[in-house]
Amino acid sequence: VRVGLLGCGRVGQALVTLAGRRNAIAGWVHVECVCALVRDLHRRRGETDVRLTTSAAAVLDAGIDVVVDVMGGVEPARTIVTAALDAGLPVVTAGKTLVARHGPALRALARRCGVTFSYEAAVVAGVPFVGALTRRPHASDVNGISGIVNGTSHFVVTAMAAGATTARALTHAVGLGYAETDAEADLGGRDAAEKLTILRHLCGEPLATVDDVLCRSVRDLEPADFAGAHLLSGSIKPVAIAPFDAGSRTAWVGPAFLPSGHVLASLSGVDNAVQLRRGAGETVTFAGPGAGPEVTAATILDDVVEAATSRRAESEPWLTQQGRRVPRGTESAWFVRILKEPAVTACELATWLGELDVPYERLVSDRAGVYVRTTAAPWHAIERAESAMRDRGVAALAMPVLAR
Amino acid sequence: VRVGLLGCGRVGQALVTLAGRRNAIAGWVHVECVCALVRDLHRRRGETDVRLTTSAAAVLDAGIDVVVDVMGGVEPARTIVTAALDAGLPVVTAGKTLVARHGPALRALARRCGVTFSYEAAVVAGVPFVGALTRRPHASDVNGISGIVNGTSHFVVTAMAAGATTARALTHAVGLGYAETDAEADLGGRDAAEKLTILRHLCGEPLATVDDVLCRSVRDLEPADFAGAHLLSGSIKPVAIAPFDAGSRTAWVGPAFLPSGHVLASLSGVDNAVQLRRGAGETVTFAGPGAGPEVTAATILDDVVEAATSRRAESEPWLTQQGRRVPRGTESAWFVRILKEPAVTACELATWLGELDVPYERLVSDRAGVYVRTTAAPWHAIERAESAMRDRGVAALAMPVLAR
Numbered sequence: 004v005r006v007g008l009l010g011c012g013r014v015g016q017a018l019v020t021l022a023g024r025r026n027a028i029a030g031w032v033h034v035e036c037v038c039a040l041v042r043d044l045h046r047r048r049g050e051t052d053v054r055l056t057t058s059a060a061a062v063l064d065a066g067i068d069v070v071v072d073v074m075g076g077v078e079p080a081r082t083i084v085t086a087a088l089d090a091g092l093p094v095v096t097a098g099k100t101l102v103a104r105h106g107p108a109l110r111a112l113a114r115r116c117g118v119t120f121s122y123e124a125a126v127v128a129g130v131p132f133v134g135a136l137t138r139r140p141h142a143s144d145v146n147g148i149s150g151i152v153n154g155t156s157h158f159v160v161t162a163m164a165a166g167a168t169t170a171r172a173l174t175h176a177v178g179l180g181y182a183e184t185d186a187e188a189d190l191g192g193r194d195a196a197e198k199l200t201i202l203r204h205l206c207g208e209p210l211a212t213v214d215d216v217l218c219r220s221v222r223d224l225e226p227a228d229f230a231g232a233h234l235l236s237g238s239i240k241p242v243a244i245a246p247f248d249a250g251s252r253t254a255w256v257g258p259a260f261l262p263s264g265h266v267l268a269s270l271s272g273v274d275n276a277v278q279l280r281r282g283a284g285e286t287v288t289f290a291g292p293g294a295g296p297e298v299t300a301a302t303i304l305d306d307v308v309e310a311a312t313s314r315r316a317e318s319e320p321w322l323t324q325q326g327r328r329v330p331r332g333t334e335s336a337w338f339v340r341i342l343k344e345p346a347v348t349a350c351e352l353a354t355w356l357g358e359l360d361v362p363y364e365r366l367v368s369d370r371a372g373v374y375v376r377t378t379a380a381p382w383h384a385i386e387r388a389e390s391a392m393r394d395r396g397v398a399a400l401a402m403p404v405l406a407r
Numbered sequence: 408v409r410v411g412l413l414g415c416g417r418v419g420q421a422l423v424t425l426a427g428r429r430n431a432i433a434g435w436v437h438v439e440c441v442c443a444l445v446r447d448l449h450r451r452r453g454e455t456d457v458r459l460t461t462s463a464a465a466v467l468d469a470g471i472d473v474v475v476d477v478m479g480g481v482e483p484a485r486t487i488v489t490a491a492l493d494a495g496l497p498v499v500t501a502g503k504t505l506v507a508r509h510g511p512a513l514r515a516l517a518r519r520c521g522v523t524f525s526y527e528a529a530v531v532a533g534v535p536f537v538g539a540l541t542r543r544p545h546a547s548d549v550n551g552i553s554g555i556v557n558g559t560s561h562f563v564v565t566a567m568a569a570g571a572t573t574a575r576a577l578t579h580a581v582g583l584g585y586a587e588t589d590a591e592a593d594l595g596g597r598d599a600a601e602k603l604t605i606l607r608h609l610c611g612e613p614l615a616t617v618d619d620v621l622c623r624s625v626r627d628l629e630p631a632d633f634a635g636a637h638l639l640s641g642s643i644k645p646v647a648i649a650p651f652d653a654g655s656r657t658a659w660v661g662p663a664f665l666p667s668g669h670v671l672a673s674l675s676g677v678d679n680a681v682q683l684r685r686g687a688g689e690t691v692t693f694a695g696p697g698a699g700p701e702v703t704a705a706t707i708l709d710d711v712v713e714a715a716t717s718r719r720a721e722s723e724p725w726l727t728q729q730g731r732r733v734p735r736g737t738e739s740a741w742f743v744r745i746l747k748e749p750a751v752t753a754c755e756l757a758t759w760l761g762e763l764d765v766p767y768e769r770l771v772s773d774r775a776g777v778y779v780r781t782t783a784a785p786w787h788a789i790e791r792a793e794s795a796m797r798d799r800g801v802a803a804l805a806m807p808v809l810a811r
Contacts, residue, residue, distance in 0.1 A: 031544060129537035130691050131546045138717065139709035140435060142535045266673045266694065276692075285702065287534050287695035288680075290670065298689065305543035311719055313542065 004032060007067035008039035008053065009083055009094075010074035014097060015039060016049050017296035018071065018303055018308040025304070027099040032308045038065045040074075040083070059083045063090055071303055071312050072096035081105055088116050093310040097124040097299055103197035108208045112139075119310045124302040126152060126198045127275040129292035131305065136205040142287075145206045147280035149244045149405060152198040152321030154273035154293040155182040155189035156221045156241040160258065161271045164229045164238065169222055180295075181273050192256035193242075199243040199254055202277065208245075209252070217247065219257030223400055228258075231340050231374030234367040237262045240270075242405065248334070248382040259340035260376075260404045266290075267405065334379040336364065339389070341373045342398035349373050361388045376404065408436060408715040411432050411471035411496075412443035413487055414478035418501060419443060420453050421700035422475065422707055429708070436712045442469045444478075444487070463487045467494055473714050476500035476709055481572070486508055497714040500704055501528040507601035512517060512615045514541075523714045528706040530602045531679040532695035535709065540609040546691075549610045551684035553648045553809060556602040558646040558677035558697040559586040559593035560625045564662065565675045568633045569641065573626055584609040584699075585677050596622030596645075596660035603647040603658055606681065612649075621651065621656065623661030627804055632662075635744050635778030638771040641666045644674075646809065652738070652786040664742035664780075664808045670694075671809065690811075738783040739807040740768070743793070745777045746802035753777050780808065 006022075008015050036215050038054040056062060059079065063070070063086060070087040072094060074080045080101050085321040088109065095285035096102060102109070104124045113120035123133045127150075136143040151157050155266045158181050159209050159231055162172035173190075176182035188194045203211035221241050237260050247255035262269040270276055275293030292298045313352045339356075341347050349366055352373050356363050361384055363375045377385070385401045392399035410426075412419050422665040426438040441749055444466045460466060463483065467474070469491060474491040476498060478484045486503050491498050492513065497513045500506060506513070507528045517524035527537045531554075540547040555561050562585050565578035577594075580586035600620035607615035627646050635644045641664050651659035665672040670692055674680055679697030684690050696702045743760075745751050753770055756777050760767050769780045781789070789805045796803035 025544075128686075129689060130693075131543055132536065132693075133534035135539060138593035138713050139535055140712055141705035141709045147452075172523045185771075266670065269668055269670045269673045281533075283701070285533060289536075289693060291691035292689045297687070305545045308544055309542050373489055 004036045004069060005065075005067045005308060006034060006036045007062040007065055007070050008036055008061070009035065009051065009062065009070065009072040009080060011039040011041050011048060011051075011055065011063075012073065012075075013296040014073045014299045014303070016051065017172055017300035018073070019051050019053055020049075021263070021297065021300045021304060026244070032311065034304060034307055036071075036150070038062050040279060053131045053171065059086070063087055063092065067092065069307050070094045070217070071307065072098055072101070073303070074098065075100065077101055077104055081109075085112065088112050088118060088120065090220055091116055091118055093119040095303055095306040095310060096120075096122045097128070097303055098122070099194070099197045099201065101123040103200040103213050106201060106204055121306045121310060122201070123306050124299045126201050126288060127277055127291060127293050128295070128302050129298040130275075130289045132277070132289040133201075133205065134306075134309065136202075143205070143206050145279040145281050147246065148199065148202050148206060148277065149242060149267075149280075150275070150277035150313055151267055151270060152194040152243050152275055152293065153189050153192075153241060154275055156192075157187055157275070157293075158273045159190065160221055160224065160239060160241050163224060163226070167227070169224070190222055191220045193214070195243045195256040196218060196254070199245055199256060205256065206279070211245075216243075216254040216256055219255075221258050224258055225340070225342060225372075225398075225400075227342055227369075227371035228340050228400065229371055230338065230369055231367070232260055232338065233376055234369065235260070235338065235365060235376050237265075237338070237404075238268050239402065240267055240391075243371050244403065244405070246333075247403075257402070257404065259402050262404065262407065265405060265407055300354060335406075336379050337361070337375075337377040337385050338400050338404055339377060339385070339399060339401045341375075343368075343370070343372050344398065347373060347397055355392065356388065408438045408473060408711060409469075409471045410438060410440045411466040411474050412440055412777060413463070413466065413474065413476040413484060415443040415452060415455075415457065415459065415698040416447050416477065416479075418474075418703050418707070419695045420455065421510055421704035423455050423457055424453075425701065425704045426708060436715065440475075441471060442466050443725060462572070463490070467491055467496065471496065473711050476502055476505070477707070478502065478591055479762075480503065481508055481781065486777070488513060488697045489516065492516050492522060492524065492760065495522055496522055497523040498525075499710040500524075500526045500713060501531040501532070501707055503598070503601045503605065507604040507617050508628055510605060510608050525710045525714060526605070526698050527710050528703045530605050531681055531693060531695060531697050532677070532699075532706050533702040534679075534693045535706065536681070536693040537605075537609065538710075538713070540606075547610050549683040551650065552603065552606050552610060552621065552681065553646060553671075553684075554681035555644055555671055555674060555679055556647050556681065556697065557593050557596075557599040557645060558679055559590055560596075560599070561674070561679070562586070562677045563590075564625055564628065564643060564645050567628060567630070570630070572736075573628070594626055595624045596620070599660040600646045600658070603649055603660060607649055607658065610683070615649075620658040620660055623659075625662050628662055629744070629746060629802075629804075630744055631742050631773075631775035632804065634773055635771070635776055636742065637779050638773065639664070639742065639769060639778055641669075641742070641808075642672050643806065644671055647648075648807065648809070650737075651807075657801065661806070663806050666808065666811065669809060669811055690808055731785055738785050739810075740769070740783050741765070741781040741789050741805050743779045743781060743789070743803060743805045743809055745779075747772075747774070747776050748802065751777055751801055759796065760792065763791050763795060764788055774794075
């Protein structure tokens with residue numbers, strides 16, 4: 004299988020190395036990276052036999068069988084991928100921004116051109132399940148998605164739960180190669196919102212957009228939140244949820260409260276997981292490493308092998324049907340924390356929550372704050388309560404409570 | 408897509424019902440069950456339009472596109488499936504006994520005949536990952552498999568952990584439809600051994616057999632075991648493990664000790680899960696419902712849709728390479744319980760363990776028993792210690808401790 008690479012950064016180089024190592028094993032599908040599109044021919048890279056070029060046309064015309072996109076971002080990847088599909092070349096991409104913004108259109112184009120377009124590495128790179136969702140109408144007939152889909156924010160939140168400050172946790176993550184120096188897309192939620200959007204496209208919402216997702220940053224978390232969650236027998240994790248609420252926004256990314264014993268609560272570090280809820284209360288979980296050059300490269304290589312050894316004969320009509328199910332978010336319970344500066348008494352808080360129509364189920368407090376677990380309530384009521392408290396100078400933060 | 412059924416029991420009837428309901432939705436692949444092979448034409452069944460026959464040849468000649476096997480057991484399923492593949496018909500089966508005993512040979516036959524042979528419903532029916540393992544050489548390049556793959560024994564052990572006797576837990580499981588009256592294959596481990604063997608075939612051990620698996624029954628568990636596991640900060644689950652030990656047996660099915668916080672410990676009831684360990688300490692988890700007629704029927708239908716809409720172009724050479732990896736089981740730590748009848752003191756026990764070359768790491772006791780967590784030790788040493796204690800009339804039971 005002759006592969007043309009778009010991009011030759013960390014993942015591209017890991018791919019070349021892994022393919023070379025695998026080709027040495029008899030009986031494995033031989034994958035050869037013949038050329039790679041790069042921006043700068045003279046940038047320092049590891050030793051590689053791959054021919055580098057700055058011309059996308061030269062890659063597509065190099066007699067290749069499969070195009071692998073590891074450029075990131077939308078352009079020029081979108082233009083080149085479109086040209087490749089038009090030319091009858093199967094495309095494998097790890098580009099979550101590209102797939103989140105233009106996945107349904109590119110899939111439709113691939114179907115018209117009779118070639119495969121696969122992106123298993125775009126969401127929870129180490130666990131193969133995206134391909135199954137595209138091929139299997141019952142498996143993708145879900146009425147709820149939740150998960151931890153950003154490894155960097157998970158690492159940072161796990162470190163914060165163990166007592167580190169956000170800044171120190173982030174420095175540590177950068178040092179281990181888990182985060183870029185500019186981690187805003189990870190901590191602020193945009194990366195997770197893109198992955199959630201890709202999953203929504205596969206699970207009955209082909210018209211979902213990244214802008215539908217309400218994002219809250221894990222930077223809003225305070226040390227007190229972890230202590231309070233512990234007092235209420237739970238933990239805090241950065242999650243993605245859809246459908247989120249019956250209100251205007253239907254998807255959410257941000258910190259959430261997980262009751263102890265929740266499957267997602269047993270994960271830590273940079274682990275990722277996606278849970279799909281189906282008909283009769285069934286939950287399916289896919290968990291494993293979410294990123295890293297080697298893991299991503301192995302998944303891309305598997306996509307290349309699949310593209311080379313199987314052929315799609317027909318279309319997947321169920322993927323293009325908006326509203327195959329129309330999910331309505333259900334009301335969630337909420338974890339609300341209020342820092343004790345200026346001093347807030349539990350009594351005052353309870354009164355406020357009562358006035359604001361958000362009844363609490365459990366209330367605990369320690370030296371740093373007051374922590375409430377509410378009964379089920381719509382997001383707009385919680386949001387109103389939260390901003391009303393903030394208007395009074397109270398440091399309040401609300402997080403959804405994930406059902407098991 | 409015209410389907411010929413082999414068997415029309417609970418799963419077959421659920422399949423017919425589900426396909427009928429799905430066909431009413433525009434845009435879905437239309438699946439029609441045209442005829443079904445049955446043993447007895449006159450047995451009472453639910454309302455169905457499916458033509459019943461006692462002739463396998465009549466099913467294969469009915470102008471069908473896909474054969475679905477829901478007969479169970481080995482014969483006559485094996486003979487008919489072989490004939491179907493020979494006739495160029497793709498086959499979907501839920502028959503774990505058939506696939507565990509003859510899967511590699513049937514896969515090879517299917518490849519020679521250029522058709523698909525799929526069995527996603529045979530292991531953890533509700534979670535699609537078996538197909539991905541067959542198609543993806545890197546995903547299936549694992550060096551360890553562990554999991555909870557039998558729902559009945561998981562339900563029984565979960566109920567026992569909550570205080571029920573084995574007998575009462577089993578009666579409850581039968582009442583809920585989770586178990587047959589004769590649950591020996593579930594509780595004794597044969598069902599799990601078959602599923603583990605199917606996974607080993609996909610993960611580099613095409614020559615693995617069901618007889619390689621050392622099976623221990625969950626019937627050996629006593630109420631004291633759950634109390635002891637709790638004292639040592641863990642819980643007990645019925646698991647399947649491969650590779651198990653560097654000794655003669657390389658796979659194990661039976662009760663094991665899980666440290667608290669283990670992903671598998673967060674599951675309960677009839678949940679199933681499979682964990683695959685890869686290269687650099689990465690673990691991938693697939694969890695969800697393991698059985699039930701509706702879940703199994705939906706997974707079979709997805710296999711039918713896949714068989715009808717995609718075509719395998721080439722073979723999967725990596726699946727037939729024995730020893731692609733040669734897994735050596737590592738030594739495990741052990742949880743050992745000794746019932747206090749006849750009275751055993753912690754001191755006596757520690758002495759025995761010391762004499763028997765199994766050093767303990769933690770030792771606790773309560774009124775019912777003494778519980779030990781050993782350091783890493785090979786199975787033959789533990790087995791020797793266990794039978795030596797039994798020879799002295801001590802009710803000892805050893806279980807492996809699962810690593811996270």
